[in-house]
Amino acid sequence: MLRACLAVFVLLLLAGCTYTAKITDGATAVDRKQYEVAIPMLEREYKRAKSRGQQGEIANNLAISLRETGRDEQAVEWFQTAYDNGVGPDALREKAAALKRLERYEDAIQTYTDLGFEIGSRYEFRKDIAGAELAMKLKERQAQQDRQEYEVNPVAFNSPQADYAAVPFNDALVFTSDRGAATGDQTYNWTGRSFSDLFSVDPTASDVTGFTATLNTEDNEGTPSFSADGNTMIFTRCSPPAKRTDAYCGLYVSERVGDGWGQAEKLPFVTADANYMHPALSPDGSTLIFSANLVEGWGGYDLYRVTKGADGAWGTPDLMNRAINTAGNEQFPTLDGDTLYFSSDGLEGLGGLDIFRTWPLEDGRYNAPKNLRLPINSGADDFAYTIVRRDGTGIGSTTTGYFSSSRPGGAGSDDIYAYTKTQLPPPPPDTTPIAYRNVLDVTVVEKIREDPTNPSSRVLGVRPVPNATVIAQVGDQSRTVTTDEEGQLSLVLVDDQRYEFRAERPDYLAAEGRFSSRNLPRDPDAPEQRYELELEIEKIFRNEEIVLENIYYDYDESFIREDAQPTLNELSELLSRNPDITIELGSHTDCRGRDAYNETLSQARAQAAVDYLVQAGIEAGRLSARGYGESQPVAECICERCTEEEHQRNRRTTFRILE
Template sequence: MYRILLIAFVLIFAGGCTYTAKITDGATAVERKQYDVAVPMLQREYKRAKSRGQQGAIAMNLAISYRETGRDEPAVEWFQTAYDNGVGPDALREKAAALKRLERYEEAIQTYTDLGFEIGSRYEFRKDIAGAELAMRLKAEREAQKVPEYEVTPVAFNSAGADYAAVALNDQLVFTSDRSAATGEETYKWTGRSFSDIFTTDDPTSGAVSPFNPSVNTEYNEGTPAFSPDGNTMYFTRCSPPAKRSDAYCGIYRSERTGGGWSPAEKLPFVTPDANFMHPAVSADGTRLIFSANLNEGWGGYDLYTVDRLPDGNWSQPDLMNRAINTDGNEQFPTLDGDTLYFSSDGLEGLGGLDIFRTWPMEDGRYAAPRNLKMPINSGADDFAYIIVQRNGTGVGSTTTGYFSSSRPGGAGSDDIYAYTKTVLPPPPPSPDPVVYRNVLDVTVVEKIYEEPGNPRSRVLGLRPVPNATVIASIGDQSRTVSTNEEGQLSLVLADDQLYQFRAERPDYLSDEGRFSSRNLPRDPEAPEQRYELELEIEKIFRNQEIVLENIYYDFDESSIRQDAQPTLNELAEVLTLNPDIRIELGSHTDCRGRDAYNQTLSQARAQAAVDYLISKGISTDRLAARGYGESQPIAECVCERCTEDQHQLNRRTTFRILE
């Protein structure tokens, strides 16, 4: 549920006033992220559905709504119902993920295995199956322990909402919650609860809590606080409403203690308006922040970054932490105990959802290979925000106490805070074998699996490896050309502190490029061999077949390229740069409303605007053609006066085709 409150609530205000319009059906409620509103609507609509197709679509939306409001038990059943009514593999994929979150690992493995056979690629679900198998092994190991390493109990102040990210401030515990006492009268229609605020408790063993200072809490979402060592500076996440026609992004804010209160919060200067900045953690000397962000230069999803507060009070630019920590998944909720970094990841091998990992800088300055904290700290659900509050003794038999957050089943709400006591157990005997350090990168060339083979407009079911593809690996001025094996893979031992560039090619495919940095990868005697993965996705060339470009929008009666369309066109420009021998046609289509001649002229202007944008990115004019189709080639066949708005939207599209 962490994703609802701090990752995806970037969408809370998206769409502006359209989200205040009355919702009259379940599908619209789901589209607008109003999942709590959607559930009762969809239940009624399913009973009235007259066809198998209608039942499947409604069941899928209902399962998604249950998932997004933290109710995985009914979600499993409705995903299965959706699959039984023809929704396809996506429903089984979601069912398997929900089973994993519920720790029904054997059922999850079987479902993932069935999925692999159905779409024709076991590769697609290898990590999911490996994580479930790891969870079963760890569960057996824990049950065999004579003395448990961890004792875990939920805290008394958990509510029926979401409570998470506890931190210590003097004798208080400060945490995030969307309980009914939060500021503001509005209901967050995603969850059916309040927007999140920061709260505090003087006694974690009681249920008594109080709102944090009103200069920090607002009617919007605040959360994940962190404090300087002296307790006088507070850093936290806030998501406030966007300006007109802009997206809502989360930022990191700072507030200073002033007498008995706190100053109005200010956004930190390194926060940019085009990404989410969240989950700050403060170093022991107060001069460094570690945080999570989804910046373009990251390795994928959310990554961890560091910034330093300089002697003049300014901040350095964010520095991306290395690939031993960051993955192509999500790394979030960092916390610090001295120089030991705890964080959560769904990209490292784990038990399901986010798992908590621990790492620390070694003598050479590199971070150790991240260690999974295992069960019972980690579960099949999301586990995050691990902190240490107190140590009692040193050595074997000593204990550590603290808190972490989890969305595991059986809690009071969607997210809950848990207290733990960790006992230091005797270490395992050292290995007599000499330590040999190896960092290995597995590069896999993959392609999309289409629901209708040969039709790039059909649904993508997953990815499969491409055997015998050519990969050109480069380090600086040196390059080497190799071929992938029958599993579409090649493996290489990495040299230290290098930036590797890869290019994948195959006849009749569009080439792809990727990169991997071995900067500061660990040399950890307890985990001397580390393996990393990189996917290169090559696209089969479908000549003279129309492919829709997603997220290309125009203002009414306008042809100029809007800012929110530029990322898609930038990606197309990169494809054309990587594949200099192909020519494309950019096509623009309107819906049926308006005069034929007007639609033809407007669509031609829009297609030409897309071509002009690509030319501005360095693509040669002779590789591009612009063609406006007006309303002549609709995808959705309907009588114009009876077309739904969704059908009109399908017909309004920008496309490209690769020419002979």
């Protein structure tokens, strides 16, 4: 459920994707993340649309805008309209996700099933269906229980805007909101509301005030964490780097000064090319857990842990292990002693982000995360679980606190909920001896393309590849196995081992993956834990042009810019994994400029890409460079009438695998 600009809509900790140009149509408003602005425009444009194709495109943009502004009931209908007007399976996928967030689980399962038939792979939606089936079972089981463990109610100080991530501070709560009282006059056009700020409230009186003018700015602030003595606060602030239209979030620290707070400083390990957010300080202030989307992560947003040295300086963050992090998003950590609560959409859940609980065992590894289930979790996003008070011990004792959710029926897009948890009698003990097993399911998959003959056509999903060869390297030992008809092989893992895999099949590019069994949990309640690893192999399209994304050159220059290097590094890795292929690097210009000049410039650019790969260790004999100038445009238009977008499409770097 990644969204543009950052990651998840529930964050709303986004720097303003601001533009000075006037928005004149709905598609442009959506492209610039101004969803609230887009909705009325698109509603008018849909009524004026003259073709089925136009209606489909407009309906899809309208559904996206409704989704991004928290109106899933309406989004469901518009995604269906988009699908009916030829947008394709992506609209059906979005409809199913919205149905799940609305807890219309049977409808969601049916839609996911239909979608699997349409794209030719039920595998793509297996987790979505399993989560919906689990939610239905839990709801049925909850209805049969005489006593409920949790009592959940929305708080009185919720607003029609987004309110979330309440944490205790002294006798008050500090939370994040984009309500109208937030600092600054500018409207955040994503939501049509203000930018987010920190607010304080006495929960018994619901009297909301701004937390501190020192830290609330015209940027987005939120998700604070306080040290046990109340003198240190770490929080998230999102502000756009100069001359950029994207936004990055960082972690900032402020120290108590009298009754107020000092100026915030960015933590030293925060870099400028990733998002850091959702800090959780340990009670002694020496450990910080946070969420970030760094390159070395397992996918999406992951949880990291960093400790403070004896000199008071923060060290280098460590990626937390696969017991916690997944290929999805792990966010909003909070700590209760050494117990870690966090939200994930990558672990098995009821829909969107679900709240999980884990804790370190005696051997240092973390226990398998436990889903808090209904009524804490729902089909929507549930996050930012915090404990405020405990009363009593043993059976009948209670714990009270807060969490946040975007579930239907609240006052706004995200709301804060108070809970009371009552300790119920435990079930009878199970005396069966425990046999622990960790199992890794490795699945070889390939992309499903809208046009199976075109490597540049739209990807609809992935499907398993049967009878693929997988070479598994475990320590110094290697063995070769063949996947079954489901494209899968399963391994019982040995503790503290590094596993490396290579998937091969004739006429496909090989893929590689890794998995570490270090510190995997041992949970008496779930002694068998299963993990998944996908190896995606690519079908070889010989002599077919494949565009390399994000390869740009400065005007009248051919050197490889820094922002182009990641794409070429990926190509270098692909070539290293597949030493038997040779490729041609091609460079194309747009139609502006003289033919001879464009040919010379494009040849120099193609050669620069080849030289970069040679420096990366690829044999020169496997590479050739060819500049095509303006001779092979992909956007057919009269040069003087081409839009800048059409010029950009023609101005591309490509490669093709040669015979």
